[in-house]
Amino acid sequence: AQSVAQPEDQVNVAEGNPLTVKCTYSVSGNPYLFWYVQYPNRGLQFLLKYITGDNLVKGSYGFEAEFNKSQTSFHLKKPSALVSDSALYFCAVLLSGTYKYIFGTGTRLKVLA
Amino acid sequence: DVKVTQSSRYLVKRTGEKVFLECVQDMDHENMFWYRQDPGLGLRLIYFSYDVKMKEKGDIPEGYSVSREKKERFSLILESASTNQTSMYLCASSPGGESEKLFFGSGTQLSVL
Numbered sequence: 435a436q437s438v439a440q441p442e443d444q445v446n447v448a449e450g451n452p453l454t455v456k457c458t459y460s461v462s463g464n465p466y467l468f469w470y471v472q473y474p475n476r477g478l479q480f481l482l483k484y485i486t487g488d489n490l491v492k493g494s495y496g497f498e499a500e501f502n503k504s505q506t507s508f509h510l511k512k513p514s515a516l517v518s519d520s521a522l523y524f525c526a527v528l529l530s531g532t533y534k535y536i537f538g539t540g541t542r543l544k545v546l547a
Numbered sequence: 548d549v550k551v552t553q554s555s556r557y558l559v560k561r562t563g564e565k566v567f568l569e570c571v572q573d574m575d576h577e578n579m580f581w582y583r584q585d586p587g588l589g590l591r592l593i594y595f596s597y598d599v600k601m602k603e604k605g606d607i608p609e610g611y612s613v614s615r616e617k618k619e620r621f622s623l624i625l626e627s628a629s630t631n632q633t634s635m636y637l638c639a640s641s642p643g644g645e646s647e648k649l650f651f652g653s654g655t656q657l658s659v660l
Contacts, residue, residue: 470651478637479651524589
């Protein structure tokens with residue numbers, strides 16, 4: 435079965451420290467990979483996507499993600515966390531040639547002042 | 548900026564009622580989606596539409612139907628609401644091309660009593 439895994443329900447990090455939110459996927463073909471963020475009482479907002487090319491993708495709010503084909507991972511990273519980064523983060527895969535997105539279960543990021 | 552508007556932020560309904568959730572997008576997007584979001588389960592696709600009057604079932608269509616009579620509007624219908632349909636419902640849209648990101652509404656928190 436095709437799936438996206440976010441192994442951590444919650445990640446805590448101190449403000450100013452680097453953060454990583456993990457995502458691995460198991461799909462056939464070459465998927466398109468996305469990260470979305472959800473702030474309280476809001477819908478999801480697009481952060482970044484990987485289609486092809488450079489394995490390091492830069493996105494909104496200083497976030498970046500590293501695509502690793504051999505490990506089928508797409509981890510979200512930020513060099514220096516802000517308290518305002520505290521939110522729910524979703525990794526998603528778009529199966530190529532379809533409109534079907536598969537979402538992970540989400541990781542709650544808590545940045546502590 | 549693309550705006551996806553969901554008609555209600557909070558909704559409380561009784562078991563057995565017919566429920567309509569409305570979604571409107573203002574960017575002439577081809578594709579529209581309905582997801583439900585439940586803690587620990589991530590986002591699950593209920594239905595999507597790739598054109599006016601065209602629809603396809605997602606992963607969990609049972610108990611739901613949809614209507615897309617105009618390009619900008621996509622309605623989700625719960626024919627006879629049940630308590631297990633208590634959830635956050637998210638509408639999204641995207642342009643017609645491949646690898647496109649989703650634009651989400653703010654969500655409707657539905658409680659079925």
